[in-house]
Amino acid sequence: MVDLPRTDPGAGISRPAGWEGIVADWSSDQRAFKNVSWGKAMMWIFLLSDTFIFSCFLLSYMTVRMSTVEPWPNPSEVFALNIGGRHIPLILIAIMTFILISSSGTMAMAVNFGYRRDRLRTAILMLATALLGATFVGMQAFEWSKLIAEGVRPWGNPWGAAQFGSSFFMITGFHGTHVSIGVIFLIIMARKAWRGDFDRERRGFFTSRKGNYEVVEITGLYWHFVDLVWVFIFALFYLW
Amino acid sequence: MTDDTSNVIQSLSVAEVADVELYHPKSWITKYVFSQDAKIIAIQYSITALSIGLVALVMSWLMRLQLGFPGLLSFIDADSYYQFMTMHGMIMVIYLLTALFLGGFGNYLIPLMLGARDMVFPYVNMLSYWVYLLAVLVLVASFFVPGGPTGAGWTLYPPQAILATTPGKQWGIIVMLVSLMLFIVGFTMGGLNYVVTVLQGRTRGMTLLRMPLTVWGIFTATVLALLAFPALFVGSVMMLLDRVIGTSFFMPAIVSMGEQLPYGGGSPILFQHLFWFFGHPEVYIVALPAFGIISDLISTHARKNIFGYRMMVWALVAIGALSFLVWAHHMYVSGMHPAFGYFFATTTLIIAIPTAIKVYNWVLTLWRGDIHLTVPMLYALAFIVTFVNGGLTGLFLGNVVVDVPLSDTMFVVAHFHMVMGIAPIFAIFGGIYHWYPKVTGRLLSDTLGKLHFWVTFLGAYAIFFPLHYVGLMGVPRRYYEMGEMAFVPPSTATLNAFITVVALIVGAAQLVFVFNLVRSLRRGRPAGGNPWGATTLEWQTPQTPPGHGNWGKTLPVAYRWAYDYSVPGAAQDFLPQNQPPVPRTA
Ligand code: HEM
Ligand SMILES: [Cu+2]
Numbered sequence: 001m002v003d004l005p006r007t008d009p010g011a012g013i014s015r016p017a018g019w020e021g022i023v024a025d026w027s028s029d030q031r032a033f034k035n036v037s038w039g040k041a042m043m044w045i046f047l048l049s050d051t052f053i054f055s056c057f058l059l060s061y062m063t064v065r066m067s068t069v070e071p072w073p074n075p076s077e078v079f080a081l082n083i084g085g086r087h088i089p090l091i092l093i094a095i096m097t098f099i100l101i102s103s104s105g106t107m108a109m110a111v112n113f114g115y116r117r118d119r120l121r122t123a124i125l126m127l128a129t130a131l132l133g134a135t136f137v138g139m140q141a142f143e144w145s146k147l148i149a150e151g152v153r154p155w156g157n158p159w160g161a162a163q164f165g166s167s168f169f170m171i172t173g174f175h176g177t178h179v180s181i182g183v184i185f186l187i188i189m190a191r192k193a194w195r196g197d198f199d200r201e202r203r204g205f206f207t208s209r210k211g212n213y214e215v216v217e218i219t220g221l222y223w224h225f226v227d228l229v230w231v232f233i234f235a236l237f238y239l240w
Numbered sequence: 241m242t243d244d245t246s247n248v249i250q251s252l253s254v255a256e257v258a259d260v261e262l263y264h265p266k267s268w269i270t271k272y273v274f275s276q277d278a279k280i281i282a283i284q285y286s287i288t289a290l291s292i293g294l295v296a297l298v299m300s301w302l303m304r305l306q307l308g309f310p311g312l313l314s315f316i317d318a319d320s321y322y323q324f325m326t327m328h329g330m331i332m333v334i335y336l337l338t339a340l341f342l343g344g345f346g347n348y349l350i351p352l353m354l355g356a357r358d359m360v361f362p363y364v365n366m367l368s369y370w371v372y373l374l375a376v377l378v379l380v381a382s383f384f385v386p387g388g389p390t391g392a393g394w395t396l397y398p399p400q401a402i403l404a405t406t407p408g409k410q411w412g413i414i415v416m417l418v419s420l421m422l423f424i425v426g427f428t429m430g431g432l433n434y435v436v437t438v439l440q441g442r443t444r445g446m447t448l449l450r451m452p453l454t455v456w457g458i459f460t461a462t463v464l465a466l467l468a469f470p471a472l473f474v475g476s477v478m479m480l481l482d483r484v485i486g487t488s489f490f491m492p493a494i495v496s497m498g499e500q501l502p503y504g505g506g507s508p509i510l511f512q513h514l515f516w517f518f519g520h521p522e523v524y525i526v527a528l529p530a531f532g533i534i535s536d537l538i539s540t541h542a543r544k545n546i547f548g549y550r551m552m553v554w555a556l557v558a559i560g561a562l563s564f565l566v567w568a569h570h571m572y573v574s575g576m577h578p579a580f581g582y583f584f585a586t587t588t589l590i591i592a593i594p595t596a597i598k599v600y601n602w603v604l605t606l607w608r609g610d611i612h613l614t615v616p617m618l619y620a621l622a623f624i625v626t627f628v629n630g631g632l633t634g635l636f637l638g639n640v641v642v643d644v645p646l647s648d649t650m651f652v653v654a655h656f657h658m659v660m661g662i663a664p665i666f667a668i669f670g671g672i673y674h675w676y677p678k679v680t681g682r683l684l685s686d687t688l689g690k691l692h693f694w695v696t697f698l699g700a701y702a703i704f705f706p707l708h709y710v711g712l713m714g715v716p717r718r719y720y721e722m723g724e725m726a727f728v729p730p731s732t733a734t735l736n737a738f739i740t741v742v743a744l745i746v747g748a749a750q751l752v753f754v755f756n757l758v759r760s761l762r763r764g765r766p767a768g769g770n771p772w773g774a775t776t777l778e779w780q781t782p783q784t785p786p787g788h789g790n791w792g793k794t795l796p797v798a799y800r801w802a803y804d805y806s807v808p809g810a811a812q813d814f815l816p817q818n819q820p821p822v823p824r825t826a
Contacts, residue, residue, distance in 0.1 A: 017456035025446030030256045032439040038360040042436045044464065049428060056517075060474060060510055063490055066504030155486040155502070163505055166487035170477070207363040208263045 043218045047225045054229050057174060058236055061167040073159035075238050079157070093238050096139045100179075103132035104227045107220045114216035119193055122216060126190035129223065132181040140176050144169070168237065172221065175233055178226045182219075189219050255444055255795075260357045262789050274370075276362035277788055281369050285343030288369075293336035293378050294750075299324040301339035301747050308740025310721045312356075319407035321720040322391030326408075330416070331392030333522060334423060335376055337664055341529040342465065343372060344429070345433050345671060348679065352778035353455050355443030355818075357789045359433040368433070371426030376421040379558040386409035388774070392416075393718060395519070397510050397817045398490035398750035404497060410446045413483060414539065417476045423686065424469045424476075433463045441779075450554065451783030452776045452802040456553055457532020460560040461525045466565070468521035475514035480505070481502040492789065505798040512574055516567035523660050527627075528556055530667030531598055534620050538602055539669050540774045541617035542609030543813055545803035547601045548703070555594035555601075562591045569581045571745045572640050573747045579617040588638035592631070599628055610806065610813075614772075619670030621665050630659025646716070651711025654704045662700045669696070669753070676757075677771050681784050692749055699746035706735045773814050776802050780816050 016024050026032055033041060066073055076089040083091065110125035147168070156162045166195050192198060192211060201210040259584050265282060275281060298741050303324050306316045306542045316324075347365070351358050380388040390408035400406050400411055408416075438451070451459075453523035456757065478489040482503075490511045491503035517540035539546040568576060568584040602624055602717045633655040637643045646652060669692075715722070722728050770779040782792040796818040804815035 013258060021245070022448070024447075025506055029253050030440075030442050030444060032448065034256070037435055038440050038442065039438050042361065042432050046428070049432075049466040049470060052299060052467050053474060055473035056471050057675060060478060060489065060514070063507050063510045064505070067492075067507035068488075134525070153406050154481065155488070161505060162488055166481065166489060170487075172476075209363070229305055 003089045003169060012197055037214055039214065039218050040221070042222045047221065049130055050225070051229075054175075054232070057171050058232060061163075061171060061237065064160070064163040064167065068161040071156065072157075072161050073164050075240070077166075078152075078159070079143070079238060085141040090238060092139060092143055093234065094137055096143075097234055099132050099139070100136050100227050100230055103129045103136070103226055106132065107223045111217045111220045114193070114198070114213040117199065117213065119181055119199060122213070123190045123194040126193065126219075127187050127217065130183045130186035130190065132224075133179050133186065137176055137179050137183070140172060140179075144172075171233055171237065173228070178229070182226055186223070225229050249341065249398075253374045253444065257441075259795065263362060264788070267680065274366060276358070276366045276466060278351050278359045278362065278365060279679075279786065279790075281365055282344050282347035283367050285339055285372065286484050286491040287349060288373055288376055288754055289336050289340040289619065290754075292380070294754075295380075296328045296336060297747055297750060299328040299331075301744060303328065304740040304743040306720065308737040313711075314697055318720040319391060320388070321410070322393070322718070322756075323389045323407050324720060326393055326396075326416075326815060327379075327389050328566045332355055332661065333381070333394065333526070334420070335379065337500075337526040337660075338427070338465070338522070339372060339423075340668060341526060341664070342434065343369065343430055344464055344666075345454070345529060345533065345675075346462065347430070348675065349454055350434055350437050350458060351776060352678075352781065352786060352790060353452050353776050353802075354441065355694065355777050355791070356437060356441045356624045357791065357795070360436045360441050361433055364429045365433045368426050368428075368430030371422055371429065372426070375422035375426055376420045378415060378422060381428060382408070382412050382415040382419070385415055386418075387411055390416045396479070396511075397515075398479060398506075399492065399494055399510050402491075403501075404463040414480065417480045417483075418720050421473060421474050424473045427465060427469060433459065433805055434650035435466065443795045443798060446777075446817075447798075450798055450801045452532070453535035453549070453552055454529070454776075455534040456556050457528045457530070457535075459559075460556045463686075464521045464560050464563065464605060465497055468525070470518075471514045472518035475518070479511065498501060509571075509574055512571050513567070516570045517564070519562045519570065520567040521560075523656075524559060526660055526664045528560065530623065530627075531556060533667045533671045534602065534623050534672075535598075535605075536774075536776065537575055537616050537674055538605050538618040539803050539805060540674075540772050541612045541614055541620070541680055542606050543612070543773075543805045544605055544609040545805055547604035547607075548597075549803060550803065551597055552601055554595045559779050562587060562594070566591060569638055569643075574641045578640075578732075583637055585640050589635065593637060595631060599624065601629075601814050602641060613645075615671075615686060616670045616674035616685070616772075617717065618690070618693045618697075619666045619673065622693070623666040623670065626700070630643060630655055630657075630663060634659060648678045648716055649711040650715045650717055653717050654707035654711055657704050657707075662704065666697075669693075674772065675778075676760070677767030677784075678778055678781075679785055680761055680764070681767055682760050682762075683767045684756050684764060688752055688759075692753045692756065695749035696746055699749065702742040703739050703746065710739075726819045757777055770816075773812070775804055775814050775816050777817050780818050785824040 015021055046218070070236060079093055080087055080089040081091050082088075106125050106129045108180050110129060111126060113121040147165075151158045152165045154162075154166045157165045192202075193213075193216065195202075197211040198213045198215065203210055263276045265275065265277075270276075272280060275284075277445055302313065302316060305313055306321055347359070350356075386406050387410035387703060390396070390401065390406070392406050392408070396413070396416070403410060406413075438448075438455060442448075442451075454721060478487070479486045482489055482491055486502060488503045488506035491501070491506040492508060494501050522566035535546050535552060565587045566584055568580060569588045572581055572584075633651070637652065637655055638644060673689055673775050694823035710732050711717075713729055714725075714727050715732055715736075717723075722733075767784070769781065769784045772779070776800065777796055778786070780796060781790060782785075797820075798817045799820050800815060800817055802817055804810075804817075806813045807815055
């Protein structure tokens with residue numbers, strides 16, 4: 001589905017005006033979103049559904065933060081590191097956030113090179129994205145182990161409300177799983193790009209559909225989404 | 241609609257997407273077992289859903305026996321009553337109705353009605369079924385784990401769902417939550433396919449506003465499901481954590497059986513919000529496909545175009561959107577602020593408007609129609625009656641002041657069985673009698689069908705109509721026996737016994753249906769391609785049952801809407817959607 005024929009508006013169709021026109025356009029023949037491939041449409045709708053999942057998680061976190069009777073631990077203290085004798089609040093998270101946002105940049109470049117059919121650069125940039133993602137997950141693992149060593153558990157912690165640990169592990173765990181899945185997919189897709197599957201339209205192993213460079217963009221959509229979600233987690237859990 | 245066909249031919253745009261390449265099965269296994277063909281997947285979904293539905297039916301008999309003749313069956317104690325009740329409710333709502341409407345009817349009808357070759361991503365679609373099957377198997381496994389299935393009620397409210405006094409607290413609740421999560425994952429794979437196929441995979445000429453209402457109903461319901469299931473998923477994750485590793489998302493500080501539990505600070509109400517943010521749209525997930533199916537059955541079997549097609553579409557969409565704004569009407573007795581009660585009562589009553597529009601339009605479609613009382617039509621009529629009935633008691637329960645005394649009585653049970661139990665089941669039966677000839681090439685036996693219909697319809701009324709009175713008398717819901725409740729008059733016992741007898745008869749009638757399904761496979765009258773003289777594309781396939789890829793070499797083109805019945809001046813009393821208009825020569 002690389003070279004989709006551009007939509008032909010068709011000669012001589014009487015186009016209704018105003019609201020009727022809007023309805024007619026949206027409900028038009030064959031496709032509601034013109035020149036959007038099936039895969040891309042599917043990813044967008046999946047992400048919409050996933051947005052609801054993360055929203056529910058975050059709203060639940062806010063609710064238990066209000067319902068608990070014990071004080072909420074201060075995140076900037078909990079997530080501080082001592083580096084070179086200096087006590088720096090939130091430093092690790094700041095670095096993690098920076099890394100993840102940078103990976104969105106390399107991803108966007110990979111998409112760009114993909115559409116230029118630059119096999120190698122696409123693959124390398126996707127691998128770079130995967131590497132940044134893996135670094136993020138690694139630092140997350142470090143953070144988890146640090147907190148666990150300090151006595152934070154999902155069911156309790158030394159500083160106050162048990163829901164702090166519960167929400168922290170649950171939400172970052174769920175997000176980290178998303179990142180990890182993204183990393184795996186990036187590696188698989190990078191391999192395909194590298195091998196030239198997208199140039200030769202080689203068929204997928206499971207789906208038996210022809211491969212093409214748009215897959216890079218679809219993977220990118222997912223990746224940007226995971227980054228965006230992180231911004232919300234960062235703002236609502238760490239900064240609040 | 242007929243008069244704008246004149247410019248149809250010129251407005252037919254070129255094909256925007258190249259014809260789909262399908263996966264061509266090479267072996268029996270990939271053709272019939274791990275099949276990527278939506279039609280096979282649909283049949284797999286339907287058979288699985290109906291089978292697990294029978295389990296739920298059997299559990300309703302057991303419950304009814306206990307309610308009608310307390311103590312008759314010695315193996316039903318309070319614990320097992322709750323377990324039957326929970327499994328019955330959960331299976332009926334999710335594993336039967338949701339799976340059958342979306343996985344079954346959706347898979348079969350969406351590609352065929354839209355003139356597509358298959359779903360957009362057949363492989364993912366296949367996975368959807370297998371994950372669903374896994375969810376069902378995990379659910380069934382809960383009958384065999386130590387302690388049995390959970391008895392928390394289908395609403396699974398914490399804290400009781402995970403406390404030691406609730407049956408199934410050891411494993412049942414864990415297995416239930418895992419099964420639900422699997423179901424949601426499996427459904428999402430299918431649901432994405434249904435939505436994208438509708439939005440992006442239609443044939444030429446098939447605008448959204450020419451789609452049969454069945455597809456509109458299934459489509460809207462799928463969108464609802466994709467946005468509502470996340471709340472249940474999150475709720476399940478958190479409850480699983482509460483149960484397994486001892487977090488306190490939903491658990492307040494609590495003393496159980498004289499012991500202070502290690503929980504504290506969680507919010508049980510939070511679960512109720514998550515559950516009903518899913519649970520209310522769920523009602524419409526099973527109702528909207530039923531609305532769509534009924535619209536098509538009525539139009540076809542009354543040989544009349546559907547009254548107010550666009551209004552019907554807007555009503556579906558409006559109901560779908562509103563259904564996300566009413567969830568807390570299930571929580572009037574949770575102690576919420578009266579202002580919220582006011583808000584949610586208002587939104588609830590507003591939904592009655594688009595719903596009433598639909599009912600009026602069905603009735604106006606029937607008005608002066610050429611009504612053929614075929615079995616599908618009988619079920620369609622029964623649906624309207626039952627749905628209106630359940631909807632009216634819904635107006636009672638939607639108002640806070642009326643709901644508070646009625647809440648948790650059998651009145652509620654009667655209400656929701658009418659509106660979301662029996663009515664959608666009627667739509668399913670109607671749909672099966674209607675489309676079985678397309679799926680198998682043979683008609684179901686009419687005599688057996690009518691027998692099945694009358695026993696089921698009259699029986700369902702005999703069961704659930706008196707149940708309203710039982711509820712008004714004060715009989716509470718989810719009670720294994722009445723015990724010392726002096727305020728419940730003894731006459732309700734007589735009613736309860738009557739209800740139980742009818743329930744058993746209705747149950748037996750379902751075996752007639754199953755027998756009919758199996759028998760007609762071989763012995764049914766050959767149906768031909770279009771036994772009902774219907775307009776929609778699935779009846780115009782070159783083969784019946786439709787072959788792999790549905791349409792042979794060329795895809796059909798839709799020239800008109802789906803409801804050209806009894807068009808004046810036409811040769812037949814229906815014009816199929818793919819019949820080109822006669823160019824006007826004036
Ligand atoms: C003839 C058919 C049916 C009979 C005789 C029947 C009977 C019952 C009975 C006796 C209860 C328990 C009431 C109580 O003690 O509170 C119940 C609960 C329930 N039923 Fe049915 N039922 C039938 C069909 C259905 C269908 C088709 C659905 C699909 C929506 C359904 C959904 C439920 C639900 C959601 C509950 C509530 C479970 C709970 O309280 O947790 N039932 N039914
Ligand atoms: Cu509701």
